[in-house]
Ligand SMILES: Nc1nc2c(ncn2[C@@H]2O[C@H](COP(=O)(O)OP(=O)(O)OP(=O)(O)O)[C@@H](O)[C@H]2O)c(=O)[nH]1
């Protein structure tokens with residue numbers, strides 16, 4: 119994603135939006151403090167953020183008699199940005215079905231993406247597994263897959279590469295796709311081939327008991343895979359917003375869906391676009407996992423791994439340890455990063 123240039127007019131608009139945002143945050147803090155001042159807060163307990171509704175968030179109780187029940191919660195003023203999947207400390211408030219969040223518990227993992235100013239913002243937390251989806255259609259680009267993999271590696275979560283729409287695998291496509299998948303398997307990535315429409319293979323085993331997200335290019339079948347796992351998802355979303363009186367404003371922020379086999383799915387447009395933005399050089403190098411044993415071995419400390427004599431990465435390519443395509447892909451991404 120390219121860095122946006124901000125015009126004067128946009129600048130004014132942004133200032134106004136920021137002022138409004140601050141006003142809203144203050145109002146929200148005041149509301150939370152009111153609830154606190156009202157006393158009658160229940161015991162502190164663990165909960166999980168499962169959705170956002172404007173200034174409020176939906177919290178699922180994780181302990182006590184109300185385990186599994188959902189509460190509309192305000193946040194205390196000093197809390198950092200909370201995202202779906204976050205585990206928090208919260209207290210039930212006097213009004214039934216409401217509460218106040220007082221603390222964020224440590225995150226096992228976090229998915230981030232840049233806001234319009236380029237600042238990285240969390241979008242979902244405590245993910246265990248990323249399913250990177252590709253399909254025969256739209257034709258996958260190895261380089262785009264590289265980009266997603268780099269973004270996944272930056273979270274510390276090694277993704278599973280899922281080739282969906284296996285039913286569209288024709289004889290003329292099979293060779294190229296087989297080679298593509300084998301190339302990534304050789305790097306150490308787990309791969310699966312299945313079909314959201316039909317034989318879903320071990321899709322359920324891949325998600326059982328874990329908190330998962332689907333990422334990948336538009337049209338590869340992420341929604342279809344979600345629907346295959348949760349046929350009644352539309353009703354669930356509806357039940358969540360009406361049942362808990364959280365209002366009409368279902369937002370585009372990430373939502374949490376419990377899976378019948380245990381575990382959960384977190385989904386949002388922001389997560390689906392995960393991985394297509396800009397990454398720095400460090401992240402790039404770190405994201406090419408097979409480069410790792412050779413990093414720091416080049417003759418020159420500041421080796422760009424291009425024409426330099428004694429480049430350990432180029433030597434590894436010559437010796438067949440690194441796929442030439444991957445080093446070329448790194449070079450293109452590094453160039454893109456340099457020309458910003
Ligand atoms: N033949 C076949 N078609 C599929 C399969 N999975 C999804 N599709 C079709 O592929 C198209 C795109 O599927 P979606 O699930 O909307 O894809 P998506 O990745 O969610 O797309 P975005 O919402 O744009 O990110 C739809 O027409 C689906 O019906 C499959 O396993 N086989």
Ligand SMILES: [Zn+2]
Nearest residue numbers: 416421423429
């Ligand atoms: Zn080098």
